[in-house]
Structures are given as structure tokens and as C-alpha cells.
Amino acid sequence: MRFRLFVISSILLFITAVLAVWKDFDKDWRRYQAEFNQVEASKTQDEIDAVKKSIENDPELKKLGSDLKSIEEKLATSDSKAKKIEFEAKIKKLKYDTYIAERNAKNTKSTIGALDYQLSRGAAQGSSTESVQAEKVKLTAEWEKQVEEATKIKGLLTSTEQEYKDMSKEYLDVKSKYDTKIINLDVLEKKLAAVKARPLDIQQVVLPKLNTVDRCMSCHMAANKDGFEDKKYKKVFQTHPNKELYLVKHNVRDFGCVSCHQGQGLATTKPDVAHGWVNFWDKPMFQGKQVQASCIKCHKTTDDIPAEFFNQGKDLVTASNCFACHKVEGIPAGLKNGPPLLQASSKLNSSWMVNWVKNPRHYLPMSKMPTFNVTDEDAKSITAFVLGSSDSNYGTKKGIVTNPNLAAEGEKLFQTKTCNTCHAVKGVGGAVGPDLGRVASKTNPDWLFNWIKNPKTYHPTTVMPNLNLSDDETLAIVSWLETKKWDNMPQHQVNLQDKKLVEQGKVLVKSLNCAGCHNIATQDGGQNCPELTGEAEKDIHKFDFGYSHLDPKRGVYHKRESFIYNKVRTPWVYNDFLKGRMPNFWFTDDQTNAVYTYIMGITAKHEEMPVRYIYKPKNVEESNEEVKSSK
Amino acid sequence: MDEISAVHMYSLENFLDILTLPDNIPIILLITMLISYTWIGFYKAFNNDKRIANGQPVWEGEPYNQEKVHTWPNLLNIEFIVAILVMAGLTLWSTFLNAPLEEPANPSVTPNPSKAPWYFLGLQEMLVYFDPWIAGVILPSIIITGLVAIPYIDTNPKGNGYYCWKDRKFAISVFMFGWLLWVALIILGTFLRGPGWNFFMFGEYWDAHKVVPLVNINFYELLNIDPKTPWFIREIPAVALTLAYFSIIPFVVAKLNKKFFDDLGLVRYSVTIILLLLLASLPIKMVLRLTLNLKYLIVTPWFNI
Secondary structure, eight states, X not given: OHHHHHHHHHHHHHHHHXXXXXXXXXXXXXXXXXXXXXXXXXXXXXXXXXHHHHHHTOHHHHHXXXXXXXXXXXXXXXXXXXXXXXXXXXXXXXXXXXXXHHHHHHHHHHHHXXXXXXXXXXXXXXXXXXXXXXXXXXXXXXXXXXHHHHHHHHHHHHHHHHHHHHHHHHHHHHHHHHHHXXXXXXXXXXXXXXXXXXXXXXXXEEETTTTEEXXXXXXXXXXXXXXXXXXTSOGGGSOOTXXXXXXXXXXXXXXXXXXXXXXXXXXXXXXXXXXTOSTTOSSOOOOXXXXXXXXXXXXXXXXXXXXXXXXXXXXXXXXXXXXXXXXXXXXXXOOOOSOOOTTHHHHOOHHHHHHHHXXXXXXXXXXXXXXXXXXXXXXXXXXXXXXHHSOOOOXXXXXXXXXXXXXXXXXXXXXXXXXXXXXXXXXXXXXXXXXXXXXGGTSOHHHHHHHHXXXXXXXXXXXXXXXXXXXXXXXXXHHHHTTOOOTTOOOOOOOTTOHHHHHHHHHHHHHTTGGGTSOOTTOOOOSOSOOOTTGGGOOGGGSOOTTOSOBGGGTBOSSHHHHHHHHHHOXXXXXXXSOXXXXXXXXXXXXXXXXXXXXXXXXSOOXXXXXXXXXXXXXXXXXXXXXXXXX | OTTOSSOOSBXXXXXXXXXXXXXXXXXXXXXXXHHHHHHHHXXXXXXXXXXXXXXXXXXXXXXXXXXXXXXXXXXXXXXXXHHHHHHHHHHHHHHHSOOOOOSOOOTTOOOSSOOOXXXXXXXXXXXXXXXXXXXXXXXXXXXXXXXXXXXXHOOOOTTTTSOOSGGXXXXXXXXXXXXXXXXXXXXXXXXXXXXXXXXXXXXXXXOTTOOOOOOOBOHHHHTTOOTTSOHHHHTHHHHHHHHHHHHHHHHHHHHHOHHHHHHXXXXXHHHHHHHHHHHHHHHHHHHHHHHHOBOOSOBOSSOBO
């Protein structure tokens, strides 16, 4: 009984040990590599078949083949064999003779040299040199004869050798022609044998300087191989896109994969694990074009490299003036790019402004101003504060009375004075300035008149030029614009005297950082929103998820990447219980991705990159010299 | 935890997720072994009680159980087989369950919850109810001293070498109470304490942002004593209550159960009863925390009880 138990438990232990070894052995990279070897073998086999087919259909090659055969047969006869042996013996003897003749000539020449020495020494000592002189003359004559002899024998050798070669010349000619035809096939067959015999092996790049070991190419076997660009191959087996730039210029033996793509380079068990898309892996792999976030690790500027996606994100961030509110170390703060509101009450209709604050896109779909998450009440209080604290005394002309009869002339002037190149009216016209299709509900004739006369007095940094219009012309244009009302504009009653409302507005203007983009009386603005320095590596618990941690339907995951993406795309998903301040910029998915890429790039800490990796552009003089030398 | 498809406040999935965490395997084994060993022990004890009542010898005293055999090979080969099986079990465990690793350690970020190894979870749970130096130093020391003192306190010769219940009711009850309390604290710390060491019911989603009201108050606040009062005046009622707990109860017990007192003698009785009262203080404090939100009984500038 005990013995049986012992046997059974021992077998169990053995099985568990085997299981443990098998579990350690059984990893996805082996399957991927085996599959790739098959793919490459079948690809090579296809190429071999193609070459074979082309050879089969080649009449010239057929003729060469039969010629070669007949010549080989001819050379194999006993007659030609005997001739060959005879020639070889002759050549051997001639070679020996040449050697002897050349050696004799050389020896004589060196003796002459010794005599020369004796002569010169004799001359110096004044002794008699006649016998030596005679000897030299004799030897010189002999030497000349010997050289002649050697040349003759050598010529004989050369001609004999040529004769011998000529014997098999025809054969060699045909053979080399035949070989050139089939050499491709030979190479391919060797390659196929090599692929078939290739053992499964971890392919890794060890980079001690970057402190990484990348085993990505254990599965992505074709990343650095030409010929797998075609989309018909599985994505994992495709050649790296634009390999010349990304794997040759950035030599993969120096850069590896993870230094740009991120992910868990050491992992080989499963794709998701290797890509770092697992819990607790701090740097998951970038998806698609997001990888451009890594360019800035080594390139100080991305203007001169093809990181279009990153640069698109940069442009969007600049246009959206993100750095007016958020600080990132090393990047200058955004300027106040919105129109000043110091004299807003001279310009804006309060009801219009409430609508605008609630959602600028309602009035102007192309508005640069983002939509803040505010209620009607909030919008009213903001309007009350901004209008109440601003100066209503703007402009030199007051009390403008518009004349509907001038409207037709105004419309004509709007075209002839080229206003329409920048401003659209109900969608027709340029897109530099705002659409004026509903401007009459926004502002008043007084402000419009003074603005058109000289825009810089209201907004010093406006791009709108002073067109030097006369009062009559201006009045005509204003009269025409005054007919452009916003029909059915939602009406709001704002009491500018309501102290409580104004006070509430002041708090909101401060908290929403309106003064980050607009010049507002008594408000400083500045970067008073969360600092983004190090955002790409910030600890997960430092993000303000509110109560929305996990809601796959809305794309909310408890991950840093998900948070940053959502905050840019749909910031209000985190507002379920607590109201965030971040406005909605209405980015599309692609734009969000670009912004995300840019933010992940500039906010990562890159000091871990060794100096030798940092891109140093050649200075201008050097490159000029290069240009010169190349010319 | 991240694999939960949608957040349900209470669900079986939540429960199973926590139950099947690789960290918690030892606790599952612990519970299974606890139940089986308790059952075996009590089964044998009750069996022997019946035998004694019928005038038979105890099972361990039967002639066929008194037979002696050599250690080698009779015992050692069983041990060897068990060693092989344990080895096989550990190999399977480590092969198919990955180590519960988290992100690389960061000295500036403490994981939440930061749980002690499972065998210390009882101590960690005690920290909820007591001052660190009481829960972490005094009580563990008393536990060890108390265990060391058992042979000197318990001089009852019955039950030596065999299982029984009727002859050792008191000793077994006290041991089972202390032991099960300890295991219960470990289970509580494993399955019911989530992020922030907050209490989560079985099946409740471990929300790292659960808001728990901190409404615990000290004993003097229950009595409406001004906290600004000097502590030695303020704490008079609490100290009196504590002294009463440790002095009146022994008297009452001795009076009610004269035989118990006589059997032990004054010194052994005092040591036993004080150890018992200390053992009971933990559940009492837990009950007071749950019912009266009692934070500390005695609050001094140096320590709290």
C-alpha cells in the first residue's frame, strides 16, 4: 500500500516537474517564430518556383544546356584526355625552364652589381681595375644573352598555356553563360535550406546604455527584413514601415524598439504582455502614430523631421492656447489670444454673451473658444461680472443712427473694400475673422462704427487692418450689418446691478481662468490649472478621476493614458459628481490623438537618454562645406 | 480588479475576484484546514467522552493503539511520501499561479492597501482598535507570555495523550476562542479590508475612493467631558472603569465559581483571570467601536488605550 502510494506520488511529482518545464518552454514567441519560418520558407519556395518556371521557358538556356553536354562529352574522350596530360607535362617543364633561366639571369646581374662595387672602390683607392672591367664586360654580355633566353622560354610558356586554355575555352564560355542564368536559383535554394534549418531562437537587442533588453524581434522577425512590406502578410510579420529611415538611420542595434515604441521589451509570453498592455506596466506601447511622441526624446525640435502627427498635435495645442492655463516646464506660457474684454460692455449684448459663454459654437461654429461646462445661471453671472466690471466708454463717435436705405450700398462696399476676403456672411466668404451673418444681435452700431474706423484702439493685437474708410462708407457698412440679426436668439435677463450675481461671476471667472486668454479688468489669469510637467509619467493616484474610474462604454479606464486622452477628448466624463474646470475643445478622434501624442512627448522626463543618443544637428558651416564638396 | 467589465457595488464577480487573488490562496487553505482539523479533533473528543461514559478505555488507550513500531521505516516513509506530495503541490502552485507582482517599487508611493503578510493580518487588524504600541507591542508580548504560561496554569492531568471534551471544557473553550478570534481577524483583514484599510462587505466593489465617515469619539466625549480639562481629571471615569474591569470581575467570578478559584489557588487564579480579561478586551473594544464609535477609552498625552 505504502509502496504504491510512493510510486504514485513520485509519478505525480515527475509529471508536475515536466509540467513546470513545459510551462516555461511554451511561450507565444516560439509559435510566432515557427509560423514566420514557414511563411518565409513558402515565400522563398514561391520565388524558386517562379525562377524555375522562367528557366523552363527559356529556349536559349535549353540550347546552352545541350551545348554544354556535348562539349563535356567531347572532352571526356581518351584522345582529348591524353592530349591534356601531354600539355600539362609540357607546361610543367617549361615552367621549370623559365625558373632556371630567370634565376641564372638574376645571379649574373647580382654578380655584375658586385663588380660595380669593386670598380667604384678601386677608383676611389686609385688601384688598377682593368681585370675587373674586362670581367664586367664579359658578364654583361652573358647576362644579356641569358635575359633573352629567359624571355624566349617565358614566351613559349605563355603561348603553350594559352593553347592549353583554348582547348577548354569553349567549355568554360558555355559554362559561365549557363551559370549566370541559374545563379539566382542556386542562391534561393541555399536560402530555403537555411530558413528550413533555422532553429527557434530569441532575437534580442541588448542596450546597456539605455538599460533595456528588447526581444520584440523574436516575434516580429521580419521587422528588419526586406520583402515583407506587402499587406498580405500578417501585421506581426510585416517589414517595419519606412525601414530605411526608422531601422537603418536609427540603427536598430543601437536604438532597439522600446526606446521609441515603449512596452515590455523583455516579455515573450503573450502579445498583450509584451506590448505592456497589462496592469502595473508603467509604459504601455504607443499605438500607431502615437509613437511620434518619442521623437522628442532625442530631437530637440521636430520641425525638421517627418513627425507630422506630433507636429499636428503641437499646432492644435498652440491654436487652442493650452499653455495659457497649463504649465509645462521648458515651454513658454501661452499669450492672451482672445479679444480683450476691458471695454466689453460697450460692445456686447448681454443676452448674446450669455449664449456665447454657454456654448460659443452655438453662435460661431468655428470659434476658437472652447465650451465650458456652465449652467445658465453660471453664464449669467459671468456675463454680469465681465460686463459690469468693464468700461462702456469706447470710441470717438457716439449715437450712430443706421439708415436701412444705405444697406444695399453697404453690401456692395463689403465686397469692394475686400471685407469678404476675411469675413464670411452666413457661410459665404473668408474664414480669418468671424462670420458676420448674425452680428447685429451681438453688438451695436456705435461699437461697429468705431471698430471699423480703427480696430487697434479696441484690440491692439487684432489682425484686422484699418482700411481707412470714410465715415459715410463706414455708416453704410454698419447699416448693412445691422440688418444681420440672429433670429430666435435665446433671450436672457441679466441684472448687472445684482451684487450677488456679480460676486458669483467673479469667482467663476477666476476659477475658469477666463483671464488666461482674455484681458479682463481686475483679473490676472496665468497658468493656474494643473501643471502638466511629468504628466506622461505621473502616478496614477495623482489623477483626478472624480468618481469615474471604470466605464468602458464611455472609454473610461483607470489608466493614465485613458485619463489624458479623455481629458482632451471629452473632459466632462469625469464630471459625474464633481465639476471639473476643463472646457471641451470638440477635438475629433484624430485631433485628440495628435494632441495626446504631443502631450505625452513633451511631458515625459527624457533625462534618461544617454548623451550619445541626443540628436546634434550639423552646424551650418559644416553642411555648407558638404554641399560644396559634393558639387 | 481591473478586469471587471462594469462597476457593480455588490456582485458575485467582485467576491470571486477577491477570493481568487493569488495572494489569498493561503487563506483559503487556512480555512479548509481549520475546519477539517477542528472537526477531527472534536470528533475524536466526543467519541472518547462517550467511551468514558460507557466505562470503556479511550480510543488512544485501546490495546491495538498501544502497539509500538519502529520510526524507520514506518513513520519516515509516510513523511517521505508527504514530502513528495507537498513538493508536487508547491510546483503546481508556482507553475500555474503567477506571483502577485505590482508596478516597480517607488519609495515615494505607498501601495493602497498596504497589507502585511497574511500571518500578520491579525496584528494589523488590531491596529484599527488600539494604539500602535498596544496593538503592536504589548498585546503580542502578552499573547506569547500567556502561551508560555499555559503549562504552569493548566495543571489538569486529564486529557494527556488523548482527545476529550468533558474533562477539559474550560481549557478547550478558551483556546478555541483565542485561536478562532485570531483566524477571524486574518480572514477579516484578507477579504473584508480593501483600499484605505476600509471595511468592504463580501462582494462589495473595492472602490479606492470609498468615503467612510470618521465619526469615532473618545470615551470622555461620550460622557460630555470638556476635552480641555486636564487629562488626569478628564480620564478619571475611564481609568476607574478599566480598574473596575480588572478588579471587580475577578472577585465576582471567584464568588460565583468557588470551585474554580479553589482548584487554581490565588496566584494561578489571578494570572489566569487577568490573561482572560486581556483576551476579552479585544472583542469588547471591537464591539464598542461598532456600537458606540468608541475611539479610545483612556487618552493620555503619551499613550491611548
